[in-house]
Amino acid sequence: MTEQPSISFFARFWLAFVCFWRIWFDQAFAQAVLPVREADKAGTLPTATPPAELPAVAEQPKATPVAAPTPVAPPPPEREHAPALQLLSMLQREGRFIDFLQEDVAAFPDADVGAAARIVHEGCRKVVRQYLSLEPVLPQTEGDRVNVPAGFDAQRIRLTGNVAGQPPYNGALKHHGWVTTAVKFPSTSPAMDPRVLAPAEVELS
Template sequence: MTEQPSLSLLSRLWLAFLCFWRVLASRPFAQAVLPLSESYDAGKLVSGAPPPAALPPAPPPKAAPAPVLPPEREHASALALLSMLQREGRLVDFLQENVAAFSDAEVGAAARIVHEGCRKVVKQYLTLEPVLPQSEGASVTVPPGFDAHRIRLTGNVAGQPPHAGALKHHGWVTTEVKFPSVSPALDSRVLAPAEVELA
């Protein structure tokens, strides 16, 4: 039998402290230690006592829950995109304006400016492709097992696919996103700063 290395008093105190708390916290650990403690007599194993059962492994430490971000931090990328659409196309100004009082010509002129700026932002930060490559109005066949997120059926929907129909809108899918990272130092809720012209 190999002789066990001797432990210093400090090591034994530390081991006793650890075992004390594990016995209190873990029923399987306490049940595994009980036969070991009963098999000792004045610091030596009683002859013929069965070897103690292997101690169960310590439970893995619980992962700390992810911090809950405030909505403006969680959705910072979306707010940054809206800010860019405002900066380049005045989209927020256009949507916040009550256009009922303006003529169609005035609304059309404003929409042209909004369209040009917003299109610039979309082309710069997003790569878009049609979901279906056919032209609108073309005849298409929707196969069995189609992805309902990519193709929406309208009109007289009955029976099981394949379905034949006319393409009303080819849809859009984003194939690449190139948003810049948003600095935590910036308040992403501010879509456009107030502008003050000094005299």
């Protein structure tokens, strides 16, 4: 049943005034209103149907709060650069590379420096050949004329001299470059401190 709209006080006042006088002068209207009056006295006058109760809304389950991921702390510099430190350690072990660089060679004659350089060269070359695979960037021999095409890789080819205009270029190969094709470093134990490039040596007597 459609709920009847509510009537304001002034509307009800005006309706009572009109009905009052119409009942006096209109017998048919009075005859029609009489059953309503009798029903109201008997308490059988229908009342407005209360609005239907809205169905209860099922309570939505509360979302389980998701814990923010714990930020991962960056590794310390010695762990982040452990492979580079490992290579430096191997160069020191095989070729005394760090000892050579830390030495003030200006105080020694050229013959002594040359003899020391041979030892360093032999050991460092051994490490590089054992753990790294190297190839020239360009296969030509130094001094050959080479063509540099458009869209060349600037990381692999560096232009020097009178660089003007747009590629392709043509020039003399001054150095063929090097590129690493394989790295074969051995794994190291996390318990080892990568900062220790060479332990101190103590000879007991």
